[in-house]
Amino acid sequence: MDKQFQDLYKLNQQFSENPGNLKKQRFIEDEQIRFQTDLPYRPSNMTYFENIMYNRDFSSGAKPRVGYFCNMIPQELIYAFGAQPVRLDCGNAAGALIGEEVLCGDICPLAKSSFGAFLNKNSIANSCDILILPTSCDAKRKMGEILNDIKPVFMLNLPPEQNHERFARQTYLEFLRLAEFLRKNLKLKLSGRNLRKYLKLGQQRSLLVREIQKIRTINPRALSMCDFFLIIQSSMFRPVDLEDWIEQTKIACDEIKRFKPPRKSLRTKLVLTGAPIIWPNYKVLNLFEECGADILADTLCTGAQSCFDPVISGEWTNGSILRALANRYVYASACPCFISQNTRINRILELVDETGAEGVVNYSLRLCQLFDIENYRIDQVLKSKKIPYINIRTDYSLEDREQLRVRIEAFLEIF
Amino acid sequence: MSYISVNKMAIRSILAFLTVFFICANIYAVEKSVLLTVKPVDDTFFDYTEQGADPSMKLNPDQRIVVGLINVPSFEIKNTANTALYDSEGRQIPITIDKSSFYSEFDDSTINSMRISFITDDRTIKKGPFRFEWGDNINSKNTVVDKIPVFTTSKDIYREFTWEEQPQKSDLANYSATLDIIVDDKADTYYLWYLLPMVLIFFMLIIRRLFPA
Amino acid sequence: MNYLYGILSQYLTPLTSPFFLLGLILSVDIAFRKLNKLTHKVLLPLIFGCGFFLFYIVAGKNAETAKWLGRLNNPLFAVLAVIVVPAIFLPRGKYYKFFLILPLLAIILAVADIISQILASPEKGFHWFLIRPGYLIAAVAGIIVIAQNFLKLDKFRNFTRATVLVVLLFGGFAFRQNYTDYKSMIERRQNTTPDIMNISETTPVMRFDNRLVYIPSAPCRFASDGGYVQGCIMELTQRIHQINFDKVFAGDPSEVSLLAIALAALLSVTVLAYIGARWWCGWICPLSTIGELFNFLRKLIGFSYLKPTKTARITAVTSGVSLGLFSINLAYLYTKIDKEGKFMGCKIPIYPFCKICPGQMVCPVASMADSSYFVLPGMEWLFGFFKVGVVALTGFFVIGFMTSRRIFCRFCPMGMFGGVFNRGAMLAIKKDPRKCNGCGICNEVCPMDINSIQKEMVKTDVSCFDCVYCARCIDNCPQDKCLSLEFAGKRIIESDFTKKMNNG
Helix, strand or coil: CCCCCCCCCCCCCCCCCCHHHHHHHHHHHHHHHHHHHCCCCCCCCHHHHHHHHHCCCCCCCCCCEEEECCCCCCHHHHHHCCCEEEECCCCCHHHHHHHHHHCCCCCCHHHHHHHHHHCCCCCCHHHCCEEEEECCCHHHHHHHHHHHCCCCEEEECCCCCCCHHHHHHHHHHHHHHHHHHHHHHHCCCCCHHHHHHHHHHHHHHHHHHHHHHHHHHHCHHHCCHHHHHHHHHHCCCCCCCHHHHHHHHHHHHHHHHCCCCCCCCCCEEEEEEECCCCCCCCHHHHHHHHHCEEEEEECCCCCHHHHHCCCCCCCCCHHHHHHHHHHHHHHCCCCCCCCCCHHHHHHHHHHHHHHCCCEEEEEEECCCHHHHHHHHHHHHHHHHCCCCEEEEEECCCHHHHHHHHHHHHHHHHCC | CCHHHHHHHHHHHHHHHHHHHHHHHCCCCCEEEEEEEEEECCHHHHHHCECCCCCCCCCCCCEEEEEEEECCCCCCECCHHHEEEECCCCCEECCEEEEEEEECCCCCCCECEEEEEEEEEHHHHHHCCEEEEEECCCCCCCEEECCCCCEHHHHHHEEEEEEEECCCCHHHHHHHCCCCCCCCCCHHHHHHHHHHHHHHHHHHHHHHHHCCC | CHHHHHHHHHHCHHHHCHHHHHHHHHHHHHHHHHCCCHHHHHHHHHHHHHHHHHHHHHHHCCHHHHHHHHCCCCHHHHHHHHHHHHHHHCCCCCCHHHHCHHHHHHHHHHHHHHHHHHHHCCCCCCCCEECCHHHHHHHHHHHHHHHCCCCCHHHHHHHHHHHHHHHHHHHHHHEECCHHHHHHHHHHCCCCCCCCCCHHHHHHHHHHHHCCCCCCCCCCCCCCCHHHHCCCHHHHHHHHHCCCHHHHHHCCHHHHHHHHHHHHHHHHHHHHHHHHCCHHHHHCCHHHHHHHHHHHHHHHHCCCCCCCCHHHHHHHHHHHHHHHHHHHHHHHHHCCCCCCCEECCEECCCCHHHHHCCHHHHHHHHCCCHHHHCCCCCCCCCCHHHHHHHHHHHHHHHHHHHHCCCHHHHHCHHHHHHHCCCCCCCEEEEECHHHCCCCCHHHHHCCCCCCHHHHCCCCCECCCCCCCCCCHHHHHCCCCCCEEEEECCEEEEECCHHHHHHCC
16 A cells, blocks of 8 residues: 655644643633533433533543544544544634644634644653544645644545445445555454444434434424534534444433423524534624524534435445445535535525524634625525525634624524 | 206116116027138148148039138127028038137137038039028037038038128117228228327327426 | 135235236336425325225226236236335334234235135145145245345345245245146146146246236246246247237137237236346246355356456356247247258257246256256257257356356346346346545445445446445445435435444
8 A cells, every 4th residue: 555645844743832822722612611501401310421521531542533523524434444533623703813823824713723622742642553534535635744744644535426336336445445554454354244333223222313313393492503513523523432422412312302392492493504613603603692592404514414314225245335335425415515506505495494594693603715605696596596695704713703603593583 | 846856867767778778688689600711721721730631521513612701890799609601502511620720819708719610512612602600599510520621632522711891780779870980991090099189188188288287 | 715705806806907016016106206295295196095095996897908917917916016115105103003914914814825825725745735826925925025134135135035036946846826726737737746847837837826927037847846936038038939810810719719828918017127137137037046056156166257358258148148039030940840840950959048047947956856867857859959058058057156256147148138127127126426535445345346336426326237235335435425225215225324233
């Protein structure tokens, strides 16, 4: 297997000793924790998910840890090798400030923040053994080489077009190469039985997410969107035992099913689409919660959509499972990094119909060209279908909270 | 009366009508006939002959033996006694039936084609065509032999016949009136009508393909 | 039992006409698509049924029309119309149980028939099951309809295929009409053990009991005692080409009746094809069921399948078409052979297509014919083109199913006949393009490797020429209600991942 990066100009890893910034990061997290704890109705076993998410001790566990970015890396494959996958996209505004010191300031806050995590010696990013990045957006593409100086990096080459005829074979070979990389660097073997087991667990997770989304469509107050995001993200962004997570989620789901609202909900129903919203950056979700709207469904790669598609394999040979993983993770993705927006627009319209939502929230991060350019078509399509929508284009920073609140309240006035 | 019970009554009355119809339909039996025109034999007639003269035949010099194949498409009998032959004046003529020529289309006990022979004379032949009838209610004594022999030594006493179907009688008109269109006038090529539904099915297929509902 | 059969055949005769089945399904189609009220939906097929009965009785008075109609009749159509069509269209409420009495009755009658035949036969000891074909077809349909309530789609499909395989392959020597039938078959045979029949032994059988329904795929006479169950459409096509049309126009009765039988059979097949399109490829064809065994072997070994490239697919289709046409032309040339049996110096067998068809090798082995354990069993025409052809095609059959799932079905000419009816006939695969997320799982699980379902994002009807309606794509689609199978306007199966997983 050839190396993707040459060690010609390898740099040393630097750490940023900025205790003030670390305190600020903690402060942001604590604020979000406080907000969520004060939500009116939460399932009783929410503390389980909170403990996973709020845990600040990232020392390595028994299993080797594999850090990955984006929603296009197959978690089941990493689990099958006996390793623990952890998603390293970071949502901390203060982290972006550290990242800016090293990388340029005019790039996506997600990239800055995620890189910033590596400058902190005790972050979860540094506790990983190897890293996997897909070539989804420019920022991730270039970060790969930079991060390679810190930990061994594998770049998964995504097809620019979600076209099976042209690229299915290449994607399959990429996944094969990924498996080979994992084997070599982790010094572990791929267990077919574990692969099948985790495939089934992934399907169960997908089912649970679908069920909770269905319950929330009928009964939005049963679970707040912030909590829903917390539950989903606790299974991806922190090291977690998937079987335990599924069990706890089942208990929570049963509890939510039995919830009876005290009165009929008059809150506006909305569908959320757009850029990733990662804990603790729940600024937009908090605002909608406070302003009196319920977000019923989303197409975010960090929200319900990330776990919505199950991996289905016709046969149980390793080759066909790899193909099935490629199908679900790469070709079913609604990410704007592919040349066609159709999957995402179809999903938005389908969700609006299914949930009976009254409007769409189009959230994008500043300095992300992909989402910015996609906004044009989404605006036109939603306008032609006469669906009210609001474009929110913001940063990670918390300073523009009040301005956003004004805009959101004005938007909700029309319902 | 409510709407639903009206429909139920409609269904019940249709079913009652059908049962009555079923019962009545089987009672009605019909009788059919063809006209036989006698003509002299042609060369292929003697292809299956036996040699010698038949010692048991005692014929007058003007008597003729007419032999021919009844393969009218609508011919169908269960019993050889269900056939009768009349000359142009209405007199019944006894017929001999060839058992080896029995042909059954569906391999059940009905006969769809058989070879017959009868003895007549030139005068009767000149008077007009013969009428060959068959039906469930006909009962006549016909001789059945294993094979009708044709002897080459007395070639000129043999004659053949051809048949043509008589037009339907008027009392059948109310049942066959709507069906005459379907039946071809060349009676033995009626099976070509199988092509009509086939064409219709392909036509439906093409229409549904071009205009998906 | 005989009395009962007599009564049933007399009164249910209009039901056995293919036109009844066709008209019933068309009226159900119109009722479900155009009419809204439930009472209207039920009335239209009922009115059609009564009207057809009337028409049949009236038409039956004219002898020629009666013969013309009667030639097409076959208990298969009655069974389809009375047992299978209601099973699909009746709503599955609590009253559906009452409908299930009908297939149960069919099974009971079939068993009673077998028992009564055993008791009535003068010969003691085991001489196979004696059963009338009408009861047999009704009982098999009844078993399948009842089993559908208990099995999930994959298992139900495999169950149907296995049942049909048993009946079609072993129906030859296992099932006989009655004792006289059995005895006459024994007399006709040169050897009395179950074996491949010679052509001279089959021809009288074909006319027996008006067995005119051809299913466009095997079984063929190469199953043990398979002359009894002759059914392949390629054989029918060859027979049509071998009819001497000069004799027909001269009025020769046996040739005329051969043509009539052949045309009637062709019409029956067309009616069946219009109703079911290529559905029998996925659910009935015994060749494919046997091929699936090789596929199962491959899965057991753990070898991943090869996806056929575009070149491979086009090669399969064109070579299938050309081989089929070529051998049918050979069948026509058979009528021109000289006294030595040669045409332009080459010997031609009576049914040339059968000589290169893999069914010739596969059916005897699968039905355990006695002579099947020798190399290239019982075949008298192994020379030149035919030897190469049969070895190559059987090799393609085995290797194709073992490595590449159903690539053989792209090549099969019998399947192509059904494929013509795939778009525009009663069966269709529908897709809601907005729900599709482009994952391509439908293509992954499809044994025919069709990717038009995954690519089509505008139209709702995604049926295509190659689809065998195995419904694996619908079963595996993760987006609820994205794909569905529609028959005569009614959705039979829908993709519902959530429900499927919740039911375990």
